[in-house]
Amino acid sequence: MDQILKGEVALVTGSGRGLGHAVVSRLAEWGAHVAVHDISQEAPAEFGEAKNLDEVAARLTRFGVRTVGVTGDIGNPEAIVELVKRTEAALGPISILANVAGGDIAAKGGKPNPNENLFVAWEDVQAIFNRNLFGTMLCCRAVVPGMLERKRGAVINIGSGDAHTGHVNSGAYAVAKAAIVHYTRTLANQCREHNVRVNAVSPGATVTARFKATRTVDPKFLDESTPLLRFGKPEEVADAIAFLASPLSAHISGQVIRVDGGLQSWPG
Ligand SMILES: NC(=O)c1ccc[n+]([C@@H]2O[C@H](COP(=O)([O-])OP(=O)(O)OC[C@H]3O[C@@H](n4cnc5c(N)ncnc54)[C@H](O)[C@@H]3O)[C@@H](O)[C@H]2O)c1
Numbered sequence: 001m002d003q004i005l006k007g008e009v010a011l012v013t014g015s016g017r018g019l020g021h022a023v024v025s026r027l028a029e030w031g032a033h034v035a036v037h038d039i040s041q042e043a044p045a046e047f048g049e050a051k052n053l054d055e056v057a058a059r060l061t062r063f064g065v066r067t068v069g070v071t072g073d074i075g076n077p078e079a080i081v082e083l084v085k086r087t088e089a090a091l092g093p094i095s096i097l098a099n100v101a102g103g104d105i106a107a108k109g110g111k112p113n114p115n116e117n118l119f120v121a122w123e124d125v126q127a128i129f130n131r132n133l134f135g136t137m138l139c140c141r142a143v144v145p146g147m148l149e150r151k152r153g154a155v156i157n158i159g160s161g162d163a164h165t166g167h168v169n170s171g172a173y174a175v176a177k178a179a180i181v182h183y184t185r186t187l188a189n190q191c192r193e194h195n196v197r198v199n200a201v202s203p204g205a206t207v208t209a210r211f212k213a214t215r216t217v218d219p220k221f222l223d224e225s226t227p228l229l230r231f232g233k234p235e236e237v238a239d240a241i242a243f244l245a246s247p248l249s250a251h252i253s254g255q256v257i258r259v260d261g262g263l264q265s266w267p268g
Contacts, residue, residue, distance in 0.1 A: 002031070003030065003031035004030050004152075004247065005027060005032040005245065005246055006032075006243075007031070008027075008031070008095045008099070008245075009032065009034075009035075009087075009091045009092050009093060009094050010024070010032040010034045010094070010095065010096035011035040011084070011087050011094050011096070011098070011143065012024040012027065012034065012035070013037045013098070013100055013135070013139055014038060014039075014074075014101025015036045015037055015038065015098075016037070016038030016043045016044035016049075016050065016053045016069075017038070017043060017047065017050065017056075017209060018047075018100075018209065018234065019100055019158070019206060019238070020038075020100035021049065022237065023057065023098050023238045023241050024056075024060065024098075024237070026235070026242045027096065027241075027245060030064065030242055030246065031063070032096060032245075033066040033067065033068050033091045033126070034057075034065060034068075034117050035067070035087040035266070036056050036057040036060065036067060036068070037070050037071070037241075038069075039071065039073055039074075040053075041071060044138040046210075047208075047209035050194075051208050053069040054069045063139075066090070066117075068086070068087060068091060070087055071083065074101050074131070074136075074138060074139060075127075075130035075134060077141075077142075080142045081142050084139075084142045088146075092251075093102040094143050094146065094153075094244045095147070095150075095153050096154050096155075097140070097143045097144070097154075097155045097156070098137060098158075098241055098245065099135070099140070099154070099156070099158060099180075100138040100158050101131070101135060102132040102135065102158060102177075103131060103173075104170050104172075104173035105127065105128070105131060106123075106124040106127060107121070107123040111170075111214075112124035112172070115169055115170055116169060116171055117168065117171035117172075118159070120171065120172055125172040128172045128173050129172070130179060132173065133177075133179045134184070136157050136180050137183060140183075140187060140198075142186070143155075143191070144196065144198075145192065147191075147194070147196045148191065148196060151194055152196065153195075154194040154196070154197045154239045154245045155184075155187070155190075155191075155196065156199055156200065156201060156218060156244045156245060157184045157200045157201075158180070158202075158203070159181040159201065160202055160203060161203065161205070161258065161260050161263065163178040163181050163265060164178070164258070164264055164266075164268060165264070177202075180200065181200050181256050184198050184199060184253045184254065184256065188254030191253070192253060192254075197244075197249070197252065198253055198255065199252060199253060199255050200256040201240050201241055201244065201256070201257050201259055202257070202259070202260070203237045203260065204235075204259065204263050204264075205221070205232065205260075206231060206233065206234055206237055206260060207232070207234070211231075222244050228262050229259070229261065232260065233262065240257050241249040244264065
């Protein structure tokens, strides 16, 4: 796939670490100039993945592309407009937007407790919606109008396996992710006539540094000899997103690809 994205400009939210970092690395490897985004300079250090955001952006220049580090809370509309401006001033008009930032995180950090559907704190529900659904919508509102004018672009939103099942636990997160998947479909329909594609990727459990740090990981699900029965790797999610960002998926829009080893095999 060497250089299939040559000359493209990608903004990947939440790419200082974790899945987002795997995505921004793959897009840079495939030739795109990339904006590495996170909520703060320090976010990549939280689970020991890098010293700071600028270090992550600097490392990616090894692919011979231009890079910039941009910060901002995706729950804050003004911050998003500002970080999009900074990206485009440094790299040019954005042609690929991957909305990866998110997570099942309470208003004061950590997982909500309780985290079911009726008694989860309302401020936690709001924080989860801000960080996932509203952040994704706000980033699209800041970037996609320019794509429509230029008549080209690809948007990839991140759902989750939770978006497609009726879990009791992490209920608000599941609802926000389900809404992201459906927002993807409605936006795809709106953008069709303007040659802008919008798709979603729903990862299953994927081993990132945060994932390892916040739970006990059963080694059975890391066993490489059963590739479809193990947890996913960030690079496997990144490959699906890079495919949806590239001309390899030129006739695909409004779809969701699950990257979960085939755990879910039903429509919707
Ligand atoms: N790892 C998994 O098992 C898994 C499974 C399904 C979906 N996901 C989704 O994949 C995405 C990445 O998850 P991850 O596992 O890499 O976790 P992670 O915590 O390592 O990465 C999330 C990134 O988003 C950033 N972020 C969070 N809230 C933000 C905000 N308000 N403004 C700006 N940046 C913000 C974080 O700082 C971090 O860089 C999330 O949307 C998550 O919901 C992950």
